[in-house]
Amino acid sequence: MTLYGVGLGPGDAGLVTVRGREVLQEAEVVYSPGRLSRSVATEHVPESRIGDLDFPMTRDEEELRAAWREAAAEIAPPARDGTVAFVTLGDPNVYSTFGHLRRTLDAFHPDVALEVVPGVSALTAFATALGVEVAAGSSIALREAARGAAPTGPDRMVLFKVTDAPATHAGLTEAGYEVTYGRRLFMEQGETLVTDDPTALDERDYYTLAYAERPEARVEQATDAETVSSIGKDLEELIPLTRRRPSTRRRPPARPSATPACTTTRPATTRRESPSSAPARATRGC
Numbered sequence: 001m002t003l004y005g006v007g008l009g010p011g012d013a014g015l016v017t018v019r020g021r022e023v024l025q026e027a028e029v030v031y032s033p034g035r036l037s038r039s040v041a042t043e044h045v046p047e048s049r050i051g052d053l054d055f056p057m058t059r060d061e062e063e064l065r066a067a068w069r070e071a072a073a074e075i076a077p078p079a080r081d082g083t084v085a086f087v088t089l090g091d092p093n094v095y096s097t098f099g100h101l102r103r104t105l106d107a108f109h110p111d112v113a114l115e116v117v118p119g120v121s122a123l124t125a126f127a128t129a130l131g132v133e134v135a136a137g138s139s140i141a142l143r144e145a146a147r148g149a150a151p152t153g154p155d156r157m158v159l160f161k162v163t164d165a166p167a168t169h170a171g172l173t174e175a176g177y178e179v180t181y182g183r184r185l186f187m188e189q190g191e192t193l194v195t196d197d198p199t200a201l202d203e204r205d206y207y208t209l210a211y212a213e214r215p216e217a218r219v220e221q222a223t224d225a226e227t228v229s230s231i232g233k234d235l236e237e238l239i240p241l242t243r244r245r246p247s248t249r250r251r252p253p254a255r256p257s258a259t260p261a262c263t264t265t266r267p268a269t270t271r272r273e274s275p276s277s278a279p280a281r282a283t284r285g286c
């Protein structure tokens with residue numbers, strides 16, 4: 001039948017898609033390559049249906065190939081006869097272990113049917129969590145910044161695998177970037193942190209990303225507050241020259257402010273939040 005690669009989203013069980021949840025509930029076995037993806041999957045399926053896969057922590061390509069051949073050999077038989085899922089955090093096609101499985105199945109078990117259910121990737125979730133707008137017409141690049149690397153070039157970058165934030169920060173600011181960091185965004189597992197202070201991230205945590213932007217690359221938008229108010233001033237000057245009419249437009253009554261207004265400004269200081277609540281609170285009402 002089918003092996004589904006299911007994207008679980010960034011780590012909050014509530015951010016699994018409806019389709020992803022349906023597949024998890026239909027699957028006879030849900031294979032998980034790690035502890036975090038397992039903890040999200042178990043919010044949707046009983047532990048008894050989770051199949052753990054062991055992968056060595058190695059960069060040795062031969063050892064990795066052997067581990068994936070073994071995993072594919074375990075997954076292929078139940079996937080031929082029934083519905084099986086392989087889960088990954090984020091999206092299965094963005095920097096994900098699912099690519100290794102797909103290639104290995106294609107090579108050794110080409111008769112297994114494969115389908116992918118996309119998930120909310122950190123690649124897009126960062127924008128909401130960090131209050132960044134990727135406006136139409138702007139470009140943005142994805143790079144890796146492991147072990148203190150500081151890639152430069154594009155005007156806007158999302159950096160994955162920021163494992164040494166202070167070193168990465170030094171390189172990026174020297175090259176003229178402004179940088180904001182996000183750790184464990186939309187995750188239930190661990191503390192969510194959004195900050196532009198790299199010393200707050202001294203402790204290494206693999207689930208850390210950065211958004212780097214050259215300030216001079218910012219494009220003025222037609223609806224920016226300053227642009228809008230300067231248009232307002234121009235109009236005020238014009239009004240005496242035209243027929244003045246009393247304004248009859250009424251503002252709608254202000255809503256009770258149980259929910260804070262949506263803010264899209266970039267955070268200037270460190271925000272530590274209880275797990276999974278930070279991004280949701282930062283954007284409520286958007």
Ligand SMILES: C[S@@+](CC[C@H](N)C(=O)[O-])C[C@H]1O[C@@H](n2cnc3c(N)ncnc32)[C@H](O)[C@@H]1O
Pocket residue numbers: 010011088089090091092093094095096120121122123159160161162182183184185186187206207208209210
């Ligand atoms: C191997 S990539 C996996 C990406 C994943 N497939 C996705 O689509 O989001 C892992 C990197 O993504 C980033 N990342 C993934 N989830 C994150 C989260 N919830 N908060 C912050 N960074 C995250 C981190 O930079 C981490 O090192």
